[in-house]
Amino acid sequence: MHVSVVGSGYVGTTIAACFADLGHEVTSVDIDETVVDAINDGEAPIHEPGLDPLVSVYGGDQLRATTDYDAIADTDVTFLALPTPKHDDGSIDTSIMEAGAESVGEAIADKDDYHLVVVKSTVVPGTTEDTLTPILESASGKTAGEDFGVAVNPEFLREGTAVDDFMEPDKIVVGTDGDGRALDRLAEVYEPLVLQWDVPVFETGRREAEMIKYANNAFLASKVSLINDIGNICKEYGVDAYEVAEAIGLDDRIGERFLRSGVGWGGSCFPKDTAAIIQHARDAGYEPRMLEAAVEVNDRQPERLLDLLDDHVDADGERIAVLGLAFKPGTDDIRNSRAIPVIEGLRERGAEIIAYDPVAASEMAGRFPGIEYAESAAAALDGASGAVVVTDWDEFGTLDEEFDAMADPVVVDGRRIVERREGITYEGLTW
Ligand SMILES: NC(=O)C1=CN([C@@H]2O[C@H](COP(=O)(O)OP(=O)(O)OC[C@H]3O[C@@H](n4cnc5c(N)ncnc54)[C@H](O)[C@@H]3O)[C@@H](O)[C@H]2O)C=CC1
Numbered sequence: 001m002h003v004s005v006v007g008s009g010y011v012g013t014t015i016a017a018c019f020a021d022l023g024h025e026v027t028s029v030d031i032d033e034t035v036v037d038a039i040n041d042g043e044a045p046i047h048e049p050g051l052d053p054l055v056s057v058y059g060g061d062q063l064r065a066t067t068d069y070d071a072i073a074d075t076d077v078t079f080l081a082l083p084t085p086k087h088d089d090g091s092i093d094t095s096i097m098e099a100g101a102e103s104v105g106e107a108i109a110d111k112d113d114y115h116l117v118v119v120k121s122t123v124v125p126g127t128t129e130d131t132l133t134p135i136l137e138s139a140s141g142k143t144a145g146e147d148f149g150v151a152v153n154p155e156f157l158r159e160g161t162a163v164d165d166f167m168e169p170d171k172i173v174v175g176t177d178g179d180g181r182a183l184d185r186l187a188e189v190y191e192p193l194v195l196q197w198d199v200p201v202f203e204t205g206r207r208e209a210e211m212i213k214y215a216n217n218a219f220l221a222s223k224v225s226l227i228n229d230i231g232n233i234c235k236e237y238g239v240d241a242y243e244v245a246e247a248i249g250l251d252d253r254i255g256e257r258f259l260r261s262g263v264g265w266g267g268s269c270f271p272k273d274t275a276a277i278i279q280h281a282r283d284a285g286y287e288p289r290m291l292e293a294a295v296e297v298n299d300r301q302p303e304r305l306l307d308l309l310d311d312h313v314d315a316d317g318e319r320i321a322v323l324g325l326a327f328k329p330g331t332d333d334i335r336n337s338r339a340i341p342v343i344e345g346l347r348e349r350g351a352e353i354i355a356y357d358p359v360a361a362s363e364m365a366g367r368f369p370g371i372e373y374a375e376s377a378a379a380a381l382d383g384a385s386g387a388v389v390v391t392d393w394d395e396f397g398t399l400d401e402e403f404d405a406m407a408d409p410v411v412v413d414g415r416r417i418v419e420r421r422e423g424i425t426y427e428g429l430t431w
């Protein structure tokens, strides 16, 4: 099968390289020439474990990138993996998807054979039917469901483990409203995965598929906020929230994953997607109180971390180390990282900030050029009057005598990664 993927970011590059590895011929389309050149040169345009080896094998060969949308006409199926950012009020901005749909429509206008367009991006329920399909129809002069098909196939991969998540998924959701030709084509695309892992393929409607993606992210984000809420209660009463989480996780109905309490969730999707579905609900006249509370709890965790620091150190004029800047370990992505409100709060307190992250420091320097960045955790801690831990990089778990070089060894751990030990004043956020 010849597959095209529009957009070569975290999702687009990952799925394009994986589709090539599954045996398909792949064409990637992106407007950014540097991204296109990188792929054709065999280099992944983003930092993602396991992606470089795939792109180096297939890039420029079985996986070809181009800025020319016309290349889509020679393919059998096109996945739209374009960004869906949010407006200031939190609602989804579909303008890039609309531009992409128009270009795809124009590209298939003169194609005689059936073509399938698949919405891979996260879009609020109704977007594919009400917004994207009419654009595809008018740009192509064709009729959806007859001359070409439109399906929704949301993606559940995580940054940092994207290749493994895509290659061994828990489920594949396909929204076609029972369109047989679309289902057959998608079945062919995913056949190698389904056969290898016996992956459940969930066939549903397009709107349902769109909503499943938001429900998935909303549920996971809320699960973390709920354990943070419980963790905050635990902290008030000297209870260890991690022991509580371990025990409740043994209940199959709860499950042990996504129960790590701390400074909260960030990243490119949980904040954006919870905001978008909340706003979409409000547009329909429904106030989604659980989700609003999940966001509120999340927004407060960084300040709670700093309140704990305030209990031990007056940060004004003091050197304070920030350990971890990425929104989670394994990535250099700082989008909505909890480190951002933590740094802002420390600046408000007049602290002299020295930050460290193994891979995300240069990204954060773009956002906060005025603070100091250390080459190592040890250098950040040296002479500091306090340290806050924001990302659970493994290396922070091995820190020990590095704390002895602090002017005042106060450690406020937002991720339960530092070993509590004699000689340091240790505060866990929820334990
Ligand atoms: N990042 C993640 O882990 C996940 C993201 N998603 C969803 O997937 C979608 C894509 O997200 P990311 O891959 O993170 O985006 P991204 O921001 O990493 O990459 C988007 C790519 O699209 C390109 N682009 C922009 N406008 C274009 C146009 N008109 N034509 C062609 N290319 C264009 C950009 O140059 C960039 O390379 C979003 O809806 C997101 O919510 C879903 C699951 C996981």
Ligand SMILES: O=C(O)[C@H]1O[C@H](OP(=O)(O)OP(=O)(O)OC[C@H]2O[C@@H](n3ccc(=O)[nH]c3=O)[C@H](O)[C@@H]2O)[C@H](O)[C@@H](O)[C@@H]1O
Binding pocket: 122, 155, 156, 157, 158, 159, 160, 217, 220, 224, 257, 258, 259, 260, 261, 262, 263, 264, 265, 266, 267, 268, 269, 270, 327, 328
């Ligand atoms: O739609 C998306 O983009 C993706 O969003 C998340 O993936 P991702 O944002 O890459 O990262 P996660 O591993 O889910 O972590 C999100 C945030 O939650 C935090 N988290 C996670 C788990 C936990 O127990 N506690 C906790 O605070 C992490 O530190 C991080 O800041 C989802 O897990 C993916 O399934 C989804 O495809």
